[in-house]
Amino acid sequence: MRRYLKTGSGSSADAAAQERVRTTVSAVIGDVRAHGDAAVRAYSEQFDGWSPDSFRLRPEEIDKIVSSLPAETIADLKAVQARVRRFAEHQRASLTDFEVETEPGVFLGQKNIPVAAVGAYVPGGRYPLTASAHMTVLTAKVAGVPHVTACTPPIRGEIPAATVAALTLAGADEIYLLGGTQAVAAMALGTESIRKVDLLAGPGNAYVAEAKRQLFGEVGIDLFAGPTEILVIADERADPLVVAVDLLSQAEHGPDSPAVLITTAEDLARRVIELVEEILPGMPTADFAGPAWRDHGEVVVVDDLDEAWALADEYAFEHVEILTAEPRVALERMRNYGALFLGDKTCVSYGDKVIGTNHTLPTRGAARYTGGLWVGKYLKTVTYQEVTEADASAALGRLCGRVSRVESFEGHARSGDLRAHLHGGDPAAWVPVR
Known part of the structure; x- marks a missing residue:
């Protein structure tokens, strides 16, 4: 629940x-x-x-x-x-x-x-x-x-x-x-x-x-990118100060940046809320982080980590930080995220600034259907075809003729017929005398 x-x-x-x-x-x-x-x-x-x-x-x-x-x-x-x-x-x-x-x-x-x-x-x-x-x-x-x-x-x-x-x-x-x-x-x-x-x-x-x-x-x-998002999944072993600081690290991006905690530990959840309110006034970027936390911050307590993984996939957030006893379980249990940050020795800020993975990531639920910016986004994966054997071309031509006529594509069929005629000796009544 x-x-x-x-x-x-x-x-x-x-x-x-x-x-x-x-x-x-x-x-x-x-x-x-x-x-x-x-x-x-x-x-x-x-x-x-x-x-x-x-x-x-x-x-x-x-x-x-x-x-x-x-x-x-x-x-x-x-x-x-x-x-x-x-x-x-x-x-x-x-x-x-x-x-x-x-x-x-x-x-x-x-x-x-x-x-x-x-x-x-x-x-x-x-x-x-x-x-x-x-x-x-x-x-x-x-x-x-x-x-x-x-x-x-x-x-x-x-x-x-x-x-x-x-x-x-x-x-x-x-x-x-x-x-x-x-x-x-x-x-x-x-x-x-x-x-x-x-x-x-x-x-x-x-x-x-x-x-x-x-x-x-x-x-x-x-990709279509909106305001930066962070979601932290934490169990009772997590340090509430780490959670609070990391939530605010992303809230400072802008007043519309969501920061969400999903946890199995209500005591931790309440302490994180207290710490955020303590830390915020002293942040030089409080004019952004404060409204972001006020308007887009959420803290959710769930019964167990199974529910946490499922709820996190519903959010499909850009950054998901895993502060649990066995963080790598998230690799098997989650599918909707821009990037995962596993354990308290890493953080979203590392991904943003220094660690080497790309920080341009999907937001607003786009993680349900795409990953982030990477080398492959700059490449066009194209294909080419070559048929070098007459028998192969003739066989393909016969197959092309049959399946094209199923779809009433006579022009396509005739391209196949012609290869079967030229390379396999098949009769083709429609071919003009040359």
Whole structure:
């Protein structure tokens, strides 16, 4: 039985806010489609107060920005990127091309081809988000993408130096100081100065997410991503301080970020609620974390872990942290999650920032049908066929003729008939005399 000690209040204004976002994004995309660079500049001035001579950073500008950072910062970025690259390389190695002779003279094959051009969006908001540069740009480069265009917004009118450094270290071919819907639309549609891409990747706010949704089809996208989510499953052995701190670590992403605890221990649940309320006032990011916990925080007590696994799969959250005596049981019992974090020696923040797995993950229940961003998102898995033996072609032709006529596809049938005629000597009354 489920007992809710805390539920989120939600927001009655959500639907209206979403409609405003849809309307605004549609207008911006339409304007960029019609007016290109002029529209991009106008919206950058309107939304970010940013209108430099060129949004693209020249190589010498990038060098100057990178050199302004402490050596330790550069070393740390490289250390994190080494971890991301190593994991992405293992993913790439798991995707193999192959060719197989399925029957004598019939060869079928598979190739994994990188998309030609990717647009990587790295959000800014109040803080530089260097990790998103690793996850989008570096992973695309490991996949073999020849050209990556990166956009990141200025932060309060300033260049986000650490993000620019992360983007260039990750291998971005072009870097634009440009944010929001106008950046996403410019990359997807192409303008006079910004080349069109084939696929958009990276997280962002509600406007960026909606822009990707509206542009999907004209370009590919990595996935639909909403507010960050964390779900913790804990038993009576868990440390309530660890639970409270980890819930708040994700709530600080934004006021609409859900943070949920499912536990078999009511005493632990009540102590976690107390600790969250104690910790929140002293957090520098309380203006985000506080509303997130108030409006979207939940604490649920269940009878046993079987019920916990089942309930967690209903949530299908982005991040699921397992703080139980045997955390690896979750690997067998759960199926709906973006990423699992097993045991108290790891945490969601490791996944966000340093451990090497990709942090761009499905939200809002999308974990029911997709995983997160990975090397494979940048690859097109394509097939090819070759028939080299006459007997094989004739046999396939006869089969094609029969099954095509079952579906009344006479043109398809005749393609098969012709191969049977040419390579097997079969009569074909409809074939013109040559």
